[in-house]
Amino acid sequence: MVIVMSPGSSAEAIDEVVNAITDAGGEAFVSAGVARTIIGVVGATDVLESLEARDLTQHPSVAEVLRVTSPYKLVSKENHTQTSTVMVGNAPIGPSSVTLIAGPCAVETPAQTLEAAQMAVQAGATILRGGAFKPRTSPYAFQGLGAAGLEILADVGREVGLPIVTEVVDARDVDIVAEHADMLQIGTRNMQNFALLQAAGAAGKPVLLKRGLTATYDEWLMAAEYIAQRGNLDIVLCERGIRTYEPSVRNTLDVTAVPVMHDLSHLPIIIDPSHAAGRRDLVLPLARAGLGAGADGLIVDVHPHPEQALCDGPQALVGEAMDELAQLMATLPALLGRTQNAR
Amino acid sequence: MVIVMSPGSSAEAIDEVVNAITDAGGEAFVSAGVARTIIGVVGATDVLESLEARDLTQHPSVAEVLRVTSPYKLVSKENHTQTSTVMVGNAPIGPSSVTLIAGPCAVETPAQTLEAAQMAVQAGATILRGGAFKPRTSPYAFQGLGAAGLEILADVGREVGLPIVTEVVDARDVDIVAEHADMLQIGTRNMQNFALLQAAGAAGKPVLLKRGLTATYDEWLMAAEYIAQRGNLDIVLCERGIRTYEPSVRNTLDVTAVPVMHDLSHLPIIIDPSHAAGRRDLVLPLARAGLGAGADGLIVDVHPHPEQALCDGPQALVGEAMDELAQLMATLPALLGRTQNAR
Amino acid sequence: MVIVMSPGSSAEAIDEVVNAITDAGGEAFVSAGVARTIIGVVGATDVLESLEARDLTQHPSVAEVLRVTSPYKLVSKENHTQTSTVMVGNAPIGPSSVTLIAGPCAVETPAQTLEAAQMAVQAGATILRGGAFKPRTSPYAFQGLGAAGLEILADVGREVGLPIVTEVVDARDVDIVAEHADMLQIGTRNMQNFALLQAAGAAGKPVLLKRGLTATYDEWLMAAEYIAQRGNLDIVLCERGIRTYEPSVRNTLDVTAVPVMHDLSHLPIIIDPSHAAGRRDLVLPLARAGLGAGADGLIVDVHPHPEQALCDGPQALVGEAMDELAQLMATLPALLGRTQNAR
Amino acid sequence: MVIVMSPGSSAEAIDEVVNAITDAGGEAFVSAGVARTIIGVVGATDVLESLEARDLTQHPSVAEVLRVTSPYKLVSKENHTQTSTVMVGNAPIGPSSVTLIAGPCAVETPAQTLEAAQMAVQAGATILRGGAFKPRTSPYAFQGLGAAGLEILADVGREVGLPIVTEVVDARDVDIVAEHADMLQIGTRNMQNFALLQAAGAAGKPVLLKRGLTATYDEWLMAAEYIAQRGNLDIVLCERGIRTYEPSVRNTLDVTAVPVMHDLSHLPIIIDPSHAAGRRDLVLPLARAGLGAGADGLIVDVHPHPEQALCDGPQALVGEAMDELAQLMATLPALLGRTQNAR
Ligand SMILES: C=C(OP(=O)(O)O)C(=O)O
Ligand SMILES: C=C(OP(=O)(O)O)C(=O)O
Numbered sequence A, B, C, D: 001m002v003i004v005m006s007p008g009s010s011a012e013a014i015d016e017v018v019n020a021i022t023d024a025g026g027e028a029f030v031s032a033g034v035a036r037t038i039i040g041v042v043g044a045t046d047v048l049e050s051l052e053a054r055d056l057t058q059h060p061s062v063a064e065v066l067r068v069t070s071p072y073k074l075v076s077k078e079n080h081t082q083t084s085t086v087m088v089g090n091a092p093i094g095p096s097s098v099t100l101i102a103g104p105c106a107v108e109t110p111a112q113t114l115e116a117a118q119m120a121v122q123a124g125a126t127i128l129r130g131g132a133f134k135p136r137t138s139p140y141a142f143q144g145l146g147a148a149g150l151e152i153l154a155d156v157g158r159e160v161g162l163p164i165v166t167e168v169v170d171a172r173d174v175d176i177v178a179e180h181a182d183m184l185q186i187g188t189r190n191m192q193n194f195a196l197l198q199a200a201g202a203a204g205k206p207v208l209l210k211r212g213l214t215a216t217y218d219e220w221l222m223a224a225e226y227i228a229q230r231g232n233l234d235i236v237l238c239e240r241g242i243r244t245y246e247p248s249v250r251n252t253l254d255v256t257a258v259p260v261m262h263d264l265s266h267l268p269i270i271i272d273p274s275h276a277a278g279r280r281d282l283v284l285p286l287a288r289a290g291l292g293a294g295a296d297g298l299i300v301d302v303h304p305h306p307e308q309a310l311c312d313g314p315q316a317l318v319g320e321a322m323d324e325l326a327q328l329m330a331t332l333p334a335l336l337g338r339t340q341n342a343r
């Protein structure tokens, strides 16, 4: 059950509804969106029935009470037919723009991060990416600079005037990451780290949720629902390639996810052609494919000196490929009937 | 080893080279292309060494002798750096056009086939598709009209003025299919039916080779090589979706195949968004994704009455979706810097 | 619809039933089993209804008329609750034995084949395997000796006193293979080569049907149904590993297939630990796992000189591993409550 | 680099070696095993070179200094050729026993847990399992009783005299779980939750590490290495089925993992036939298959009233199946040359 409050409902009105729910034995999850507040209700069937009997639509601030039948409720398109626009700092991700997020895979040094950020700006990025906590398959690989990396990224973001997105891999780090970042990233390996999803959902910052390596669409939306349940509907999905049998690429970008997710959910969806293929030469073709399929944006790795990168150098754009990316961002959004995000 | 003959080499010159190869204990496969003849040599290392010692470049009609190191030789891009253009009747498939192949999944009746063909023409198709021999998972499903279906399709092709492509599923049927069709289609289930590949390679008609359900890129190119070895380089690859874990679509279109195949091979590649998703609503988004990735064309199912279709009705385009397809064909090729194929 | 004839029904009685079916517009597939004849009926719903109205149970030789609801009918367990025993020459494959099929992956020379056959006999094999027509991913790999290989294998089989099983890859070769072999093998790449399945079904010899590389259980049983429809119920399923993401083995043996197939179908099922793993060191552990799961037998590659093998040498058993296999065959069947097949 | 200390090395000796490592700029991970202490060294190439130059073998308590070449070091078999025995309370898991872990999927009530534990004991279990923190795909599904569940499980374990294993899903819960449990379980969804792996590694209790749904063997061993690096070598691997395309079972048990893991690593490996298939009727056949492949034990779901289970009822053993399991535990270990674990 989901309760949609009228726009401008007061904190008291919201409290009254929450109390009604908890009195009936249910749990209430309050999602304070930009336009209005949504209250998700979780509980056994008898709880829901008793709440229905009490008819919360009688409450003056309740706009609608919905029984949602899809397994995901708050992120479903059933009661929210338009794709949402999620604001990251002052940069929108949604149906009327094509948003470019770019930056280094990992924050290594202030100089490298600044150079990469300047490359990102020049290509048309409106959000800066960069990893401080890196989830690495091997414990012997570079694990990121941690808190120091967060500070470098935040400084560089301020310097170039872009909001920042960065990955969080441990629920215990959510607070410190949320202090520095404008958007929290949940990586592919953590898509079903439910404790982390819940902590990120409660942090008050938009979340970029990457798809698990072999997750189904339903599993992915269920993961988003874990975030939404903590009161946060500012979620952007990110398709980043799935595991297949093809050995010549790291993963296989699943463009079908784009129209299907737009059909099932109101969340915007972007694609990550860099982590998908793991190969620089495929980033631009895959970016065009993703936008052709209707993606709301791109997240792309760039690096001033990929051959020295501590992480995923072979996929980082540099040189001419950056000009091609800038060209794509300068022309494609208009062709797709979307306004490019002016900075 | 591959021997490239000079343009206009005589039949005698070709015979001389072939004899030199067989004398040395090798096997020669002659590929008489439009522009020039290519002779593939297969043999053990000592055979190849003895041929090298004989230095066939001395022969006046031999333009080049190439030792190819990739596992596929005749279809590799190593010695043939431009994407080829394959002519199907008078319709090109290649780098300077976006070719639309459309028609019914299965030929059912003359009337249905004609209606579907007219829909195809209107949308901008330059080649007509239609299945007469249908490979069906269940022996109790409609298996196609067979030879009678071939005749219907050929008649309709003549009536609307389009060359036709149709699937062949049995090496024993290659002759009769080649008699009627302008292009032979090898289906996903038969990608490693090597006897069929060889028979199709010897039939003197271009071949559309669909990718196996979970085939790697190398396995796919090896299958193409089986065709090429029989003297036929007029091969078009078709990406039609791979098996993944996602239950809400039949298969998952792998757009990465497009740039990778263009990188590895000189064969053109088209995509089949209809068989990939198995869902009408996804055909157009996937078509745009495939063309964004650089595909040389599309093959699309259309049906005048999908609800009555004997095969794959849910994926057949009809009504407004056809207008959208026509619109896409009228505008997208130019945007991609390709000339739409005028009829 | 499936019509089960009474034991000992005359040819005339069978003809009468077939005529009744074709008169009603249906197609009849006669399966003359050891004990009794089964007639499969294929046709549209109205055909089946008209046949039902005629009530064939009135015919004195008709024992039963069954409407089968599973997608596969003749191979389903629904009307045939015991696992069948398939005789290959004088060697049974079925629920009361553990049958060992062994021999070289490919027939290379008479001497190599004889040596391998003697190794097979010593380990307890009651059927000899050996490939004459080899389906190879690359057209440049050894494709088998063809007809000459068949003759070598048949000669060796006679010499050591074992019936033989060998692969057929082309419907046009079914006759010549059936002339020499006691059992036809359909390989993993041809599991959905429907023309080949039908030809093999009509050849009058038992068929060993390997599972496709990523086939579902239903697709596999449907492939078996294509064979059964041609009147041949002497089918043995063979699980030989499925494609997974693990790079250190060629394929992954799916032991779950064994109990599930025994649950869905009356066909016996054996496992091929050699082609599954592609590694000699894993053949015995996987053989034990397969038998633990309830498999009715094993098919195993052996070679006197694996380092010289023209095909799949790394998986061929030799030396001590053969003793271990013999030991397993001497003890395990009794532990499993099965009689080892005495020769 | 891995430094193996002589048996009985003093705490001072260990400190001296650790100091030498950190002085050189490396990180040291101390693993105090039963027999001897192992110190893993992580650091850049120059750190390792400088340490090599210092030649730690000169230290009187250093038995060996090993440069390990496999990507996992502490869990590799390279320097530890025998399979380890991990003690869980007084129950061994290792090469000389077949250990049965059994209990309810989720702890629901004291009565249900006690009944399930008594069933487990009767079948021969020496360790009790039960989930208090349940990782569920949907946020609307039963998430386990949490801390209250831990207490129930610990009480029941004491009552029936079995050590207990239970899952931990959040690094912040490791302490409380370690307080109650004799072994920590890391679930399939958390195999690459590196923060959780590290926290579990530092908790001083043995760890049961389930394989990720589509993890490769290397990724799995790398995850184990994250645990080992925190000084804990008491790790047991658990194969619990991988994701495949087969819809009639939940997952597909990969028995090949058993011999391959025994080949690559010294860690014991058990199988979970319950979570693999998700079907009660397949638990026993898969258990036999896994033991046939050489598994060191089983973990099995049992429930007194599966039809009322809050989690995974369809896979829980009950009734006759329990007798069959008891029978298997009473006879199979001896046949496999292993002593059944007497309680
Ligand atoms: C690690 C990253 O991505 P993923 O989680 O998709 O692998 C990343 O974007 O830095
Ligand atoms: C059957 C067809 O396609 P595929 O082989 O890709 O399934 C078809 O195009 O008609």
Ligand SMILES: C=C(OP(=O)(O)O)C(=O)O
Pocket: C105, C131, C135, C167, C186, C187, C188, C189, C210, C240, C272, C275
């Ligand atoms: C080629 C063979 O097997 P598969 O078809 O299982 O690969 C074989 O058994 O020789």
Ligand SMILES: C=C(OP(=O)(O)O)C(=O)O
Pocket: D105, D131, D135, D167, D186, D187, D188, D189, D210, D240, D272, D275
């Ligand atoms: C959830 C469990 O298993 P898995 O992590 O293998 O799904 C379990 O054993 O309770």
